[in-house]
Amino acid sequence: MRLTVIGCSGSFPSATSPASCYMISATDLNGKTWRILVDMGNGALGVLQRHVKLEDIDAILISHLHPDHCIDLSGVHVAVKWDPRGWNKPPIPLYAPEGIHEYLLNTHGLTMETSMDTEFTFHEWQAEQPVNIGPFTVTPYDVIHPVVAPYALRIECDSDQGHTIIAYSGDTDSCPGLVKAAHQADLFLCEAAYQEGRDDHLRGIHLTGKRAAEAAKEAGARNLLLTHLPVWNNPETIRAEAETVYDGGIGIAEASATYVVHPRPQHIPAHTTTLKVIGKRL
Template sequence: MRLTIVGCSGSVPGPASASSSYLLEADDAAGRTWRLALDMGAGAMGALQRFCDPRDLDAVLISHLHPDHCADLAHLDTYLKYHPEGPFEPVPVYGPFGTSKRIQQMAGADDVTDKLPCTVWQASGETRIGPFLITVEAVRHPVPAYAMRIEGPSEHRARASAILTYTGDTDECDGLDVAAAGADVLLSEASFLTTDDAPAGIHLTGLAAGEVAERAQVGRLILTHIPPWADCPSIEAEAARGFSGDIALARPGMRVEA
């Protein structure tokens, strides 16, 4: 599996990055490349086109329905409807209950779009898309939200498969620990510092992200969803207090192989 950071700015787009969006690619046994977009936050649609044609997406996986994670679904809908080389096949969207209605609202449309057919996540249920096996776990956030545990072909010859876990937005909770357990890569939000006196039940601190990674014994921790006003080096330093393994800060265009 190959992960590309499309956008990693937390809560709002930043001057150097779109909001949350990640491209995950893997090749099946026949050599066909499959592509998933994990979230499609504000600004993601433009940035995504640096890395793939949006028409080539096999699915979009949405963690929750806050705009910094789903706003550009409306732009993807427009792209598929009005690009002059169309018509194009629909791109399936998987997300929480209400995703279809949310797209309709953001697009200002009277009818639900036929270009982005939606499937509702079921906690702990499995979804197979090409070579990817996706399991979602309900996590702790003010709206229904899910962490994604994705197993697919490994890029490393020493093993056949690898696991990437994407936290979406969450505070510490049992569902997050289940999704993260033993992952090769943990793509974790880290929106607060412990000194921020932040409200509970919304986001992880850098320290909490590190502690989740340590409990889960993950191979690598990638910190993302850091707001543009936050102190990135301090968040990374906090994570290192909790996790003894490899840590990196997400940045647009960064590629990670699992």
């Protein structure tokens, strides 16, 4: 699998990155390349078009209904519905928490009578119920965040390169669902919006670098890629927190970087890193 970071800024776009949006791609056993998006935070839609044509997106997955993770779906609606050249593909499959259709309608002042069914095929997550999208199997897990039905996502892939697993935290504090989602993951893409010592009074909302690393260690994840850092976080401070408890590969997500995620060979220790940055488009 390949992970391209479209946006990774925490809570709102920074001067250099949109909010949360990630593209995962893989080639199936028949030679077809599939591309799925994970979250569509504010600012993501513009940068996304530097990397892929919108009609080449096979599905969109949303972790939870906060604007920094889903609001640019509103722009996707416009791109699909109002392009005068036409949209020559079926509606985009959209997997999200309950209430996603009403949420998007409200962003345009529309009602269910209007509907967005011509732009999206709506699917609502059911906790720990996997869905299949091409070579991907995606399983949502309940996590802790102050919004209705937040999820971490476990994305497994059987491709021409073997079986690989990417786990994505969404937004959460420490909880069992996070560890389940990241179990034996080849790459754990995990938020770290808070900082030890500064934000200790805030619980049930976000992780620190240390708490993200504790989850990665408990899950046996092979690589930890820290993301969702707001502009006031020093990335090296957050990385240093993670290094105190986790000895696998640790990185800080970078906007427009692409990471190759390889299967876990049988003969290497669980925490041996094979995370590789293969390029960054500016």
